[in-house]
Amino acid sequence: MKERFLFGYDPFVLPFTLGMVFIILYLLVGTARIIISLTNEERISLLKSLKPKQLFKTIKDVIEDCLLHIKIFKRNPLLGYMHFSIAFGWFMLIVVGHIEVILYTPQRNGILYYPVFFRYFVMETQQTLRGAFFFFLMDLFLLMVLSGIALAIFKRFRSRVLGMRRTTKLKIGDTFALYSLWAIFPLRLLAESFTADISGGSFLTKSINYLVHGFVANPDNALPIWWGYSIALGVFLFALPFSRYMHIPTEILLIFLRNAGIKATSFRNGYAEAEIYSCSRCGICIDACPMGVNLGDIKFSTVYTIRLLRKRENALEGAEKCLMCNKCVEVCPVGINSTQLKLLYRQTFNDTGDHDFSYLPIQNIKRNQEKILYYAGCMTHLAPAIYLSLFKILKKAGIEYNFMDADGSICCGRPLMLSGDFKGASQLIDKNKDIILNSGCTTLLLSCPICYKVFREEYNLQGIEIAHHSLYINDLLNSGKIKVDRVNESFVFHDPCELGRGSNIYDEPRELLSSIGILKDSPEEKGESICCGGSIGTLTMPFERRKRITEHSLSMLYTNNPDTLVTACPLCLKTFSPVNSKRTADIAQVVSEHLI
Amino acid sequence: MACGLCTATCSGGNFADVSLRRAVEMMQDGQEKSALVLLKGCMLCGKCNIICPRGINTRNLIRNILKVYKEELQ
Numbered sequence: 001m002k003e004r005f006l007f008g009y010d011p012f013v014l015p016f017t018l019g020m021v022f023i024i025l026y027l028l029v030g031t032a033r034i035i036i037s038l039t040n041e042e043r044i045s046l047l048k049s050l051k052p053k054q055l056f057k058t059i060k061d062v063i064e065d066c067l068l069h070i071k072i073f074k075r076n077p078l079l080g081y082m083h084f085s086i087a088f089g090w091f092m093l094i095v096v097g098h099i100e101v102i103l104y105t106p107q108r109n110g111i112l113y114y115p116v117f118f119r120y121f122v123m124e125t126q127q128t129l130r131g132a133f134f135f136f137l138m139d140l141f142l143l144m145v146l147s148g149i150a151l152a153i154f155k156r157f158r159s160r161v162l163g164m165r166r167t168t169k170l171k172i173g174d175t176f177a178l179y180s181l182w183a184i185f186p187l188r189l190l191a192e193s194f195t196a197d198i199s200g201g202s203f204l205t206k207s208i209n210y211l212v213h214g215f216v217a218n219p220d221n222a223l224p225i226w227w228g229y230s231i232a233l234g235v236f237l238f239a240l241p242f243s244r245y246m247h248i249p250t251e252i253l254l255i256f257l258r259n260a261g262i263k264a265t266s267f268r269n270g271y272a273e274a275e276i277y278s279c280s281r282c283g284i285c286i287d288a289c290p291m292g293v294n295l296g297d298i299k300f301s302t303v304y305t306i307r308l309l310r311k312r313e314n315a316l317e318g319a320e321k322c323l324m325c326n327k328c329v330e331v332c333p334v335g336i337n338s339t340q341l342k343l344l345y346r347q348t349f350n351d352t353g354d355h356d357f358s359y360l361p362i363q364n365i366k367r368n369q370e371k372i373l374y375y376a377g378c379m380t381h382l383a384p385a386i387y388l389s390l391f392k393i394l395k396k397a398g399i400e401y402n403f404m405d406a407d408g409s410i411c412c413g414r415p416l417m418l419s420g421d422f423k424g425a426s427q428l429i430d431k432n433k434d435i436i437l438n439s440g441c442t443t444l445l446l447s448c449p450i451c452y453k454v455f456r457e458e459y460n461l462q463g464i465e466i467a468h469h470s471l472y473i474n475d476l477l478n479s480g481k482i483k484v485d486r487v488n489e490s491f492v493f494h495d496p497c498e499l500g501r502g503s504n505i506y507d508e509p510r511e512l513l514s515s516i517g518i519l520k521d522s523p524e525e526k527g528e529s530i531c532c533g534g535s536i537g538t539l540t541m542p543f544e545r546r547k548r549i550t551e552h553s554l555s556m557l558y559t560n561n562p563d564t565l566v567t568a569c570p571l572c573l574k575t576f577s578p579v580n581s582k583r584t585a586d587i588a589q590v591v592s593e594h595l596i
Numbered sequence: 597m598a599c600g601l602c603t604a605t606c607s608g609g610n611f612a613d614v615s616l617r618r619a620v621e622m623m624q625d626g627q628e629k630s631a632l633v634l635l636k637g638c639m640l641c642g643k644c645n646i647i648c649p650r651g652i653n654t655r656n657l658i659r660n661i662l663k664v665y666k667e668e669l670q
Contacts, residue, residue: 354662356636359612378607378641408610411639419640419659428639536642539659543651574646 001104001131004123004198008105012227013113019237020112026241027249030277034253037270042262049260058259066251067091071333075284076163082155085148087248092141100134116233119192120226124200131200139202142192145185153182166292168283168303173242180236181245187229194222247280251334254278264337267344268309275336279306285328285338290531293552294545297321302328302338309341317540319345323549324418324537325497330527346420346539353423360410360431372401373441375432377448378411379570386447386570389592390469396595397481402439410435414454415536425458433459445472447588449499449569450536456503468499470509470568470587477515477591485594489517492562493587494553494576495529496569497537509568509587516594520560530556532567534575550579558582566590602644602654608637616644616654619661628665635662 035043049058064070067088073080097115101108104122108114114121124131151162159167170178192201193208198219201209215221240246254274264272281303291297305318319342326339372394376387387403394401410432413425436444436459443465446452452468455461467475476482491513499505506526513519524530533549554576557565564583567573577584600617608614616638619631635658644654 350659350663352663352666354636354666355638355640357639359637361611378639378643379646381607382605382643382646409607410611411607411641413639415640415642415655419655421640424639534646536640536645536655539656540653542653547651571642571646 001122001124001200003105003108004121008108008111008114008121010117010120010223010226012223012230013117014230015227015234016116016230016237017113019234023237023240030241030250031253034257034270034273037273038262039265039270042260042270045262046257046260049256054259058256061255061259062252065255065334066248069333072282075331075333078151079155079162079164082148082151082162085144086152089141089145089148093138093145096134096137096141100138103130103134117226117230119195119199119201119205122200123198132202135200135202135205139204142185142189143204146189149182149185164283164287166283166286166298168244168281168286171243171307173239174244174281176239177236177243177245180232180239183232184229184236187225187232191222191225191229194225195219244279244281247278247334250274250277251280254334258335264340264344267341267348268312272309272341272344275338275341276306276310278334279303279310279336280334281307282333284331284333288327288331288528290323290325290327290533290549290553291321291541291545293548297545302332305342306336306338309345315345316349318342320539321541322538323497323531323533323535323541325531325535326501327497327528327531330501343418343420346418347422348420350420351422353421355416355421355424355427357424357427357431360428371442372399372445373404373436373439373443374401374445375404375409375412375436375451377405377409377446377451377570379450379574380447381405381409383570383573383586386469386573386586386588389586389588390445390447390473392592393473393476393482393588393595397476399476399481401445402441404435404439412448412451412454413458414450417454417458418537419539429454429458433461436461436464443467445469447570447586449496449502450571453498453502468503468505468568470499470512471505473588473591474508474512477512482591483596484516484591485596486515487517487594489564490520490562491517491564491566491590492520492522492557492560493525494532494557494565494567494572495526496567496572497529497531497535499568500529501527509566512587512591513566516590520562522557522559524556532569532572532575534571536571546575547579550575554580564590597650599649601647601649605643605647606638607641607643608639612637614638616658623661631661632665638662 069080069083069087072083097118100118101115155162193205196205196209257271257274262271264275266272283303285302286292286298289301291300300318300321305315308315322342324339329337329339380386411428412432413428416425441464444455445467447469449468455466493509493513495506510519530553532553533546564585565576565580566585566587568587573584573586598617603609603615603617606614613634614637615634619634622631638658640655642655648654
């Protein structure tokens with residue numbers, strides 16, 4: 001193998017080289033900007049995370065997420081293969097390209113464009129086994145990328161086959177990047193095929209060369225195709241920062257930051273910026289979003305809100321309409337915590353401190369022997385059947401308790417927090433914390449997942465165990481303090497957003513229900529359960545649209561035709577029961593009815 | 597229709613003078629200032645939102661009243 005040209009240069013490499021220089025500079029500046037806007041502690045923890053053990057884990061995550069796309073494979077194998085083949089195939093083309101340069105033309109090592117246009121610059125003087133091996137690899141990976149590109153083109157027109165009902169609408173930058181990306185690899189195939197009789201090739205390029213041999217008797221005729229290939233690369237690299245493909249480089253930085261334990265503290269700068277630029281606008285969140293049942297609301301789904309944030313435009317409408325059910329975070333293949341971004345966005349607009357809670361009484365619960373303090377919360381007071389059933393169970397188990405808010409509750413603060421008013425929420429949190437600490441309890445029992453989440457995450461109640469009633473009853477049953485009847489009733493369990501995705505409790509309520517009756521499953525459950533529509537996360541969604549979400553969620557839950565819909569959240573209960581023609585019950589009600 | 601379910605169910609109303617029904621009436625009478633006083637203690641818990649028979653987004657209504665008139669009256 002030796003070089004065809006003395007200087008190893010031809011003007012057609014310019015578009016690619018300029019694009020490459022541009023993108024390297026852009027990425028350096030971007031990375032520096034993100035790291036500068038981190039706080040000192042965050043920078044220190046980023047440095048600390050570069051220790052070998054943690055670094056190994058980070059690199060493993062990068063390979064799994066950015067190259068192999070394991071998360072998308074788990075969602076839909078075909079969609080996963082599409083992403084995997086383009087990312088991994090392209091990466092291997094780059095790696096093997098560099099190996100070729102190092103092995104055959106070491107004097108050119110380090111020249112930016114040489115590995116990319118290697119086959120234009122070399123000629124095969126005699127067939128070598130080593131050359132044939134690398135050419136075979138190159139053709140194999142090129143074929144892999146081409147199969148991915150073919151799938152991508154197919155997906156543009158028939159996305160349903162790849163498991164996506166809707167895909168994202170493109171903007172001008174995306175269009176340039178998308179079409180140039182589609183063009184790169186077919187052009188590369190043609191270009192390498194046209195010169196395959198000089199440079200050598202393998203099963204793909206050599207075969208095509210035989211087919212088109214007549215057209216390119218003069219090797220200079222292949223030059224326009226090489227120009228085309230280089231221009232396609234150049235256009236892609238120049239369009240990259242203005243397109244969704246910016247996620248390719250940014251995601252690597254995001255994984256480093258995330259593994260260092262850094263979290264978003266503003267909706268636009270620092271870590272948030274890395275998150276926003278990592279959004280590949282794949283559109284998986286569009287299908288996941290419960291708002292999607294209302295056609296006009298698709299424009300408020302996460303992917304478009306993030307796009308507005310990225311362009312520094314007003315994203316308030318999407319941020320305030322969002323149900324905060326966290327489903328988009330659950331399904332996001334990049335792992336962007338968009339709910340947190342929206343919350344921070346709300347905070348910048350709504351953290352007004354308009355509210356005044358100085359009127360709240362300093363309640364003193366009498367300190368006594370009872371170690372369990374029960375807090376119903378606002379929503380459970382709307383559905384008293386829940387706490388009455390729970391008290392019946394506690395009585396049966398012989399457990400003494402104290403009812404903290406029998407005379408009306410002070411809100412836990414989560415609703416205010418979700419509206420963005422952190423100042424107001426902290427007043428409520430302080431009030432409740434006083435009461436709880438003064439009571440001398442060791443366990444705080446809750447019925448409402450909304451309260452459960454905020455008590456665990458914001459209250460910092462040291463030494464006090466916080467339990468949701470579904471967990472607590474399940475423990476009582478397992479320890480034999482209560483016994484239940486087995487009946488021939490079938491249930492379906494609706495995972496409340498704040499209990500499931502919010503607090504990662506999926507199995508205990510199901511365990512409890514299956515010890516009473518037959519538990520049926522629904523097509524979208526656990527992490528993918530659909531919000532009931534009653535969420536207090538949304539601020540501006542009108543009643544009619546909420547109702548359509550409720551109906552959609554209900555129809556999914558009733559796929560396998562269960563007798564009773566069971567949930568563990570008073571808000572879900574209140575939302576479902578007016579719409580549901582069959583019975584809706586809380587998990588405590590079901591257990592208390594079947595006590596023996 | 598001023599049925600008052602929102603006020604009957606109100607968490608804040610248990611402890612102090614918080615009343616959306618009366619606030620709305622006062623707004624209609626042009627007494628925004630006294631309406632604001634009645635809504636200041638709202639904890640935005642959303643109970644009135646669920647209970648409202650007309651499906652009014654009361655939570656957002658309170659938020660907007662607080663936001664708009666706070667700026668206007670100062």
